[in-house]
Amino acid sequence: MDSILIKGGMVADGSGAPSAELNVAIKGSRISGLFKPSEASKASMVIDATGMIVCPGFVDIHTHSDLYLLQNPLAESKIRQGVTTELVGNCGGSAAPLIGAAREVLVDSARDLEVNIDWSSIDEYLLRLYNLRTSVNVATLVGAETLRLCVLGTKDVKADPESLRKMNGLLTESMLQGAFGLSSGLIYAPGCYASTEELISLASTSASLGGIYTSHIRGEGGTLVRAVAEAIRIGREARTAVEISHHKACGKPNWGMVNETLKMIERARAEGIDVGFDVYPYTASNTSLDSILPPWARDGGKEAILGRLKNPDERRRIAETFSTRSDEFENTVMEDGWENIVIQGLSHGSNRRFENKSVADIAKELGKDPIETAFDLMVEERLNVSAIFHEISEDDVMTVMRHPLACIGSDGMSESAYGPLSDSATHPRSYGTFPRVLRRYSIEKGLFPLHEAIMKMTSIPAERIGLLDRGMLAKGMAADVVIFDPLKVRDVATFEDSHRYPEGIVSVLVNGAVTIENGQHTKERAGLVLRHTPRVG
Secondary structure (H helix, E strand, O other), X not given: OEEEEEXXXXXXXXOOOOOEEOEEEEEOOEEEEEEOOOOOOOEEEEEEOOOOEEEEOEEEOOEOOOOHHHHOOOOHHHHOOOEEEEEEOOOOXXXXXXXXXXXXXXXXXXXXXXXXXXXXXXXXXXXXXXXXXXXXXXXXXXXHHHHHHHHHOOOOOOOOHHHHHHHHHHHHHHHHOOOOEXXXXXXXXXXXXXXXXXXXXXXXXXXXXXXXXXXXOOOOOOOHHHHHHHHHHHHHHHOOEEEEOOOOOOOHHHOOOHHHHHHHHHHHHHOOOOEEEEEOOXXXXXXXXXXXXXXXXXXXXHHHHHHHHHOHHHHHHHHHHOOOOOOOOOOHHHHHOHHHEEEEOOOOHHHHHHOOOEHHHHHHHHOOOHHHHHHHHHHHOOOOOEEEEEOOOHHHHHHHHHOOOEEEOOOEOOOOOOHHHHOOOOOOHHHHHHHHHHHHHHHHOOOOOHHHHHHHHOHHXXXXXXXXXXXXXXXXXXXXXXXXXXXXXXXXXXXXXXXXXXXXXXXXEEOOEEXXXXXXXXXXXXXOEOOOOOOOO
């Protein structure tokens, strides 16, 4: 007898085929079969999904929950929107390996989350997750920036052959322990100091073990085309599958440029280079405020950066870079404007009143220049301040999202509406990405039918990562299942009120365990640590 029978719903199996009325039978942690309503089937538990859509659990290919899951293993904001699997270790930063500066940087990041860093290797990190037990499945990449921190520290230096050998050795060791590939974050320091040749070397090692290369490319504004070309080159020369993270064109002067980059990707695929991309359904990005600084100003790590911001001459030199375009870095300030850079994550008591206000408005309130305002906030918060950048065109979001190669990634974290994770505002994508695609872009705007939207959230990202038993509803596949009401599903989190769970996600099963029931968390923690099986030889 089956454990669970989901009956009466319209099944969108993740393949992209139109939905059909089928019953889904589950035995233990696996799907035992899909049956027509007329076919008899018995189970210990029956879930009536009449009027609902039944589909695979959503696979979030781009997340930053590495430490957040250790703070809140219930993965509240993700599981409540139907996410059953998260891929962490993105944008060049991963939870391991931790040697030297890599450990120092992660310990600093973990402090506000109240997470104790008691591991060094990918294996130890994954064991920590396994012993803790999370409500979602977790897979990880290895960050190229993390590898650089392990071997070269925070300085802007070229990787010599011996350093590259050490980085490749750590990458190999990490992939043999279960990592799914390599990620890079080429706007962040020290990741931005890596040459294309360094990345090709690392991506080649990852590819030799069957891994993928994902990249927050070197620029998403004026240098977007050149940055995409670099990612394609890495794919070609390293013979690796490439995933361009959160593909977009930032800054109004660059809107529409995605039409050119999408053609570049199509041409690359025609040449046999496996290039794909993910996208989130919002017109604003979110990252650390210090990312606006030119690369040379971030050389040497936190204390060196703060030293420059406190030095009047260095401060003036940094400020001057904001007034001219440069091929060396994305001038976010020039392309977005201070009025479109909104501050979040403030912890200094006197600064808390500036949450969710633009730098321009804060500067006006203080009677200061916006540049000085931004610099002062970075110093007072010791760089631990984030920002929302309202910089993306809605037309571009839809252009990228409707492309057949596109899959959905939140670029968010597993957060919660309580505890330390709710202390400050966040980007609503952590709470609403997947319901927003379903409601706004599929149902309301008709960008694609629901079964195609679901495919972009399930089988496409699962295949990109290399998860062979997830992303589809079929016999023998893992029983990760979402049941949602197509009349009620919607995101409700906003930039002004971000810690709000979505509506219309009725039930979520993870490895056959009911984790969301009637829209509420059951406190079940049946998620698995997913380890990549390396291809050797």
